[in-house]
Amino acid sequence: MISNQPSGGLNRVDSSPRTESLRPQRPHPERPHPKSFRSRNWTQTQKIAFRIAFIFFLAMSLPNNLGWYRDVLALDWTNLHYRDVYDIARFGSGLTFFGNTLFGSSLLGYAPWIITLLVACAGGLVWTALVRLRKADPADYNLLYYWLRVVVRYRAGIGIIGFGFTKLLPTQLPYPSLGLMNTNFGDLTGQKLYWLSIGIVPWYEVFTGVVEVVAGALLFFRKTTFLGAALLFGALADIVYVNLAYDGGVHVYSSYFVLLSAFLLWYDVPFAWNLFVRERFTVPVYHYPDLSKVWQRWTRYGLKAITLFLFIGVLFYLQVVNFIYDPYKQPAQRGIRALRGNYAVTDFRLNGQPIPYSLTDSTRWQEATFENWSTLTFKVNRPARLDLSNGGGAPMRDLNRTFEVTGVAGGQRVFYYDADTLNQTLYLQDKVRLNGPRDDAPGAGNPGESGTRRKERAKNPNAISEKQWIPAPARATIGDEFTKVHPLVQTTRRRRGLVEESKPAERKRMILRYQTTDGQRVVLTGIDERKDSIYVVLDRITRPYALTESTLKAGRYD
Numbered sequence: 001m002i003s004n005q006p007s008g009g010l011n012r013v014d015s016s017p018r019t020e021s022l023r024p025q026r027p028h029p030e031r032p033h034p035k036s037f038r039s040r041n042w043t044q045t046q047k048i049a050f051r052i053a054f055i056f057f058l059a060m061s062l063p064n065n066l067g068w069y070r071d072v073l074a075l076d077w078t079n080l081h082y083r084d085v086y087d088i089a090r091f092g093s094g095l096t097f098f099g100n101t102l103f104g105s106s107l108l109g110y111a112p113w114i115i116t117l118l119v120a121c122a123g124g125l126v127w128t129a130l131v132r133l134r135k136a137d138p139a140d141y142n143l144l145y146y147w148l149r150v151v152v153r154y155r156a157g158i159g160i161i162g163f164g165f166t167k168l169l170p171t172q173l174p175y176p177s178l179g180l181m182n183t184n185f186g187d188l189t190g191q192k193l194y195w196l197s198i199g200i201v202p203w204y205e206v207f208t209g210v211v212e213v214v215a216g217a218l219l220f221f222r223k224t225t226f227l228g229a230a231l232l233f234g235a236l237a238d239i240v241y242v243n244l245a246y247d248g249g250v251h252v253y254s255s256y257f258v259l260l261s262a263f264l265l266w267y268d269v270p271f272a273w274n275l276f277v278r279e280r281f282t283v284p285v286y287h288y289p290d291l292s293k294v295w296q297r298w299t300r301y302g303l304k305a306i307t308l309f310l311f312i313g314v315l316f317y318l319q320v321v322n323f324i325y326d327p328y329k330q331p332a333q334r335g336i337r338a339l340r341g342n343y344a345v346t347d348f349r350l351n352g353q354p355i356p357y358s359l360t361d362s363t364r365w366q367e368a369t370f371e372n373w374s375t376l377t378f379k380v381n382r383p384a385r386l387d388l389s390n391g392g393g394a395p396m397r398d399l400n401r402t403f404e405v406t407g408v409a410g411g412q413r414v415f416y417y418d419a420d421t422l423n424q425t426l427y428l429q430d431k432v433r434l435n436g437p438r439d440d441a442p443g444a445g446n447p448g449e450s451g452t453r454r455k456e457r458a459k460n461p462n463a464i465s466e467k468q469w470i471p472a473p474a475r476a477t478i479g480d481e482f483t484k485v486h487p488l489v490q491t492t493r494r495r496r497g498l499v500e501e502s503k504p505a506e507r508k509r510m511i512l513r514y515q516t517t518d519g520q521r522v523v524l525t526g527i528d529e530r531k532d533s534i535y536v537v538l539d540r541i542t543r544p545y546a547l548t549e550s551t552l553k554a555g556r557y558d
Contacts, residue, residue, distance in 0.1 A: 042141045046141075047128075047137070047141060048124060048125075048128050049124075050141055050144070050145065051123070051124035051127045051128060052117075052120045052121050052123070052124035053120075053148075053263070054124075054144060054148055055119070055120040055123040055124060055127075056116055056117055056120035057148060057151075057152055057260075057263055058148065058151065059116050059119070059120065060113070060116060060256075060259070060260075061151050061152050061155040061260070062151070062155075063091045064091075065091065068091045071087065072088060076491070076492035076493070079491050079492045080314070080318060080491065080493075081318070081489070081491040081492070081493035081494060082315070082318040082319055082321065082322040082326075082328070083328070083394045083493060084318075084491075084493055085162070085310065085311070085314060085315045085318060086162045086165075086166075086315070087394070088158075089158040089159050089161065089162035089311060089315075090159065090162055090163070109251075109252035110252060110255070113259075142287040143287070143289060145267075145287070146287055146288050146289065149225070149263075149264060149267075152260050152263055152264060153219040153220070153225055153228070153229070153260075153264055154219070154220065154307065155260065156216070156219055156229075156232060156257055156260040156261060156264070157216040157217070157218075157219035157220050157228070157311075158216065158307065158311045159216075159256075159257065160212050160213075160215055160216040160219075160232060160236070160257055161212070161213050161216035161217065161311050161312065161315065162311070162315065163212055163257075164208075164209045164210075164211070164212025164213035164215075164216060165209065165213060165315055165316060165319040166209070166319070166328075167205050167206065167208050167209030167212065168206055168209030168210060168212075168213055168319070169206075169209070169319050169320060169322070169323035169554075170199070170202040170205040170206060170209070170323075170552065170554060171319075171322060171323055171327040171328055171329060171330075171554045172205075172329070172392075173195050173196075173198040173199040173205055174199050174327065174329050174330055174403055174554060175199050175200065175202060175550055175553045175554070176196050176199055176200060177330075177371050177375070177377075177404050178341075178342060178369045178371055178377070179369050179371065179375070179377030179404055179412065179414060180196065180404065180408070181543075181545060181547070182342065182367065182369060182377075182379075182543075183408055183410070183412055184410060186410075187408055187409045187410035187412065188407060188408060188409075189247075189386075189388065189407040189408075189409070190246045190247060191246050191247050191248050191249065191388070191390065191407055192406065192407030192408065193246075194242065194246040194248065195248075195390065195407070200547060200550070201550075202550050202552040202553065203550075203552060206552070208235070211231060211235045212232075212235060213312075214228075214231065215228050215229075215231040215232040215235060216228070216232070216311075217312065218231065219232070219264070220304065220307060220308065222286070222288065225264055226264075226265070226268045226272075228264075229261040229264035229265045229268075230261075230265060232257055232258075232260075232261040233258060233261040233262060233265060236254050236255075236257040236258045236261065237258050239251075239254040240254045240255050240258055247388075248390065249388075249389065249390050250390070268284065271284045321488050321489060322489070323554050323555075324486075324554075324555070324556055325485065325486040325488055325489045325555075325556060326485060326486070326489040327554035327555045328392075328394070328395075328401070329391050329392065329401055329403040330373060330401060330403065330554060330555050331371075331373035331374055331375060331398030331401050331416070332373070332398060332485045332486075332489065332555070333373060333374045333398050333481070333484050333485060334372070334373065334374070334557045334558075335370055335371055335372055335373050335374045335375065335417075335419075335557065336370070336374075336419055336421070336514075338516055338518070338519040339370040339514065339516065339519060339522060340370050340371065340372055340519075341369070341370060341519065341540050342367070342368075342369050342540070342541050342542070342543050343367065343368045343369065343370075343522065343538035343539060343540055343541060344367055344538070344539050344541050345357075345364070345365045345366060345367055345368060345378075345536060345537070345538060346537050346538070346539045347535070347536070347537035348364045348365055348534070348535070348536055348537075349534065349535040349536075350363055350364075350532055350533075350534055351532050351533050352533065352535075358381075359381060360381055361381055362380065362381050362382045363380065363382075364380065364381075365378045365379065365380055365536060366378070366379040366380065366381070366411075367379050368536075368538055371404075372555070372557040373398065373555070373557060374398055374416055374417050374418070374419065375398075375404060375414060375415065375416055375417070375431075376414075376415045376417055376426070376428060377404070377412065377413065377414050377415075378413050379410075379411050379412055379413070380411045380413060381411050382411050383409070383410070383411065384409075384410075384411065384412065384413065384432065385432050386407075386408075386409050387402060387405055387406045387407070387408075387432060388406070388407065389402070389406050390403075390406060390407075391403030391404075391405075391406040391407075394497070395497070395501060396493070396494045396496075396497025396498050396501060397481065397497070397498060397501040397502070398416055398481075399416040399429055399431065399501075400431075400501055402431050402432075404431065405431045405432055413430070414430070414431045414432070415428040415429060415430055415431065415510065416428065416429050416431055417429075418466075418470065418478045419478065420474040420477045420478055421477065422477045423474065423477070423513070424513055424514050424515065425474065425511065425512070425513050425514075425526075426510075426511070426512045426513075426514060426524075427466075427469070427470050427474065427478075427509070427510075427511055428509060428510040428511070428512065429507045429508070429509050430507050430508035430509070430529065432507075432508075433505060433506070433507060434506045434507060434508065463503075463504040463505050463506045464504050464505075464506070465502070465503070465504040466502065468504075469509060469511075481498055482494060482495055482498055508529035509529060510526065510527060510528050510529050511526045511527050512524045512525065512526035512527075512534075512536075513525050513526050519540060520539070520540045521537065521538065521539050521540070522537075522538040522540075523535075523536070523537055523538075524536040524537075524538065
């Protein structure tokens with residue numbers, strides 16, 4: 001059954017969209033409809049096109065991986081992490097033989113779309129043939145079209161809201177660390193420059209997040225679908241172009257939302273054209289089921305309430321916690337307070353031999369920085385492996401949060417450290433893996449995260465565990481990484497992730513003792529990544545950056 005809402009006369013202002021029965025109705029004599037909507041009967045061409053579109057957009061809107069359903073069932077709903085809910089909304093769809101459909105960084109990421117479209121075309125033709133063989137078409141296309149739009153708008157809504165919250169509470173494009181601030185402009189890739197250009201103005205990032213979240217929220221309601229789709233199309237089309245221009249790596253996923261929003265806008269384009277371009281009086285006509293039975297109304301209200309509660313209420317709360325205590329691209333653990341800041345390297349000795357300051361020397365450190373979190377960054381005139389990812393993903397360990405090192409060329413070195421404060425010893429590990437992708441936390445943003453070499457590390461004889469090089473007494477002093485973060489982010493997902501990401505790995509490592517009184521001068525002694533003994537004297541310097549520090553920065557490291 002379809003409800004029929006009267007339109008009223010010309011002397012009455014009626015701003016609500018008009019709804020019609022599935023049966024053709026005679027247009028109001030004083031209110032002619034746009035030409036393309038005078039007849040509500042579907043032509044054969046329209047039916048064939050719809051059958052193809054129905055299969056294609058249904059396949060592109062529903063999860064295509066059984067692992068997604070297993071993960072949803074395995075969630076600890078009493079102890080949620082932000083990524084738990086975010087990953088429900090961020091899933092691959094469509095038919096694919098190339099891995100994940102939506103998150104590829106090359107043009108090959110669109111290949112599954114083409115495969116899905118070809119299958120949809122074949123399915124649409126089979127559907128047409130079956131209808132002709134039966135010599136009857138029982139399908140109610142207006143009804144099917146309505147429910148397809150429901151599926152697509154909810155898929156687009158929950159997906160973009162999850163994306164938007166990472167900007168609304170700015171963690172997706174972080175404010176640059178001291179190490180990144182000290183990086184030479186010419187050592188940054190185009191993608192990195194763009195990300196940092198947004199990160200330095202968090203309040204603009206918040207604005208983009210508001211746009212995306214509002215667009216998604218509008219899609220949850222039938223009467224505001226056009227506004228939400230138009231807002232989503234404009235916002236994401238710009239992001240697609242930005243990613244293509246700057247080689248940002250997420251153009252496939254952003255293109256996906258452009259595709260869905262374009263589908264939702266398609267029905268309303270003739271109305272908009274008639275109203276805004278032709279300047280004709282226009283009453284949009286929408287078909288929707290008559291859900292007047294009690295169980296139908298309560299089912300509809302219940303599902304909508306659950307969706308709003310989970311993907312707006314719960315997700316917003318979890319993102320607030322994530323922003324304050326566990327920004328997913330920045331380490332969560334606090335660094336040693338006395339060491340934080342920029343330092344000049346005033347004395348450097350390798351195996352007891354002093355090495356004078358030189359911009360061309362390949363072993364001497366040029367400058368060093370201790371971040372607010374557990375990271376040591378220093379420069380040396382020796383090229384490092386270039387990581388072209390964006391440092392995203394879902395790593396739980398600070399060691400695997402690589403935004404500090406991604407997109408940075410030149411001689412910048414970034415080491416994560418575990419601190420034995422009792423013996424004043426740092427156990428440092430290079431954030432760039434030596435053996436390519438991590439198979440313990442897929443998609444974590446490390447070099448080579450495409451997944452094509454995920455099995456290489458399993459048989460790597462050089463991979464060692466941290467227990468093999470950090471003595472047991474030191475590990476006891478360092479403490480459990482799980483309990484060193486705020487209790488609100490001590491989630492089941494974090495616990496599982498720490499276990500998975502602590503498997504043996506091949507990395508460059510250093511063990512350095514530090515000596516300081518007030519942090520103005522720090523003396524480091526120990527073994528570097530080449531197993532040479534080093535002696536480094538660091539004197540604190542104050543750099544007057546031209547960039548005014550923002551008041552809206554993720555993470556609390558007090």
